[in-house]
Amino acid sequence: MIWEVAAITVKARMETEFEAGVxxxxxxxxxxxGCRSLKLHRSIENPSNYRLVVGWDTVEDxxxxxxxxEGFAEWRRLVSHCFEAPPVVEHTSEVFTGF
Numbered sequence: 140m141i142w143e144v145a146a147i148t149v150k151a152r153m154e155t156e157f158e159a160g161v162x163x164x165x166x167x168x169x170x171x172x173g174c175r176s177l178k179l180h181r182s183i184e185n186p187s188n189y190r191l192v193v194g195w196d197t198v199e200d201x202x203x204x205x206x207x208x209e210g211f212a213e214w215r216r217l218v219s220h221c222f223e224a225p226p227v228v229e230h231t232s233e234v235f236t237g238f
Contacts, residue, residue, distance in 0.1 A: 140175060142231045143201050145191040148223040154186060157221035161191070164217045167210040168193060173200025187223070198230050 149157045161179050168177045173196035182188040195201045205211050 140194050140196060140233075141198055141201075142233070143191070143193040143195060143228060144231055145193075145226040145228045147189045147191055147226045149187045149189060149221045150223050151187060153221040154181075157189070157218055160217040160221065164214045167213050167217075171200070171208065171210050172204045173197055174205070191226070201230070 147157075158179065158181075161177075165177055168174045174193060175196065176192075176194035178192040180190040180192065182190075193201070195205075
């Protein structure tokens, strides 16, 4: 499994709307080919900063199948108006688990 980690900064006073949009989009991700999990983390020190962490079977499931789907268009419709700037996205693989 790989992890999509998206650093997202939300416009001031749109945090609640953004979080609600992510919750609505959960079903979109759940239906996506190869999507295994969805988590949203919010910074404590900088409450407008989030990390969206999505588990995918492969990078291709994210970058090809999801990005070219109606689900991606729906995801963006639900949340992109809240973005301060475009998200910064990278893919990671787990190399160590402690406890």
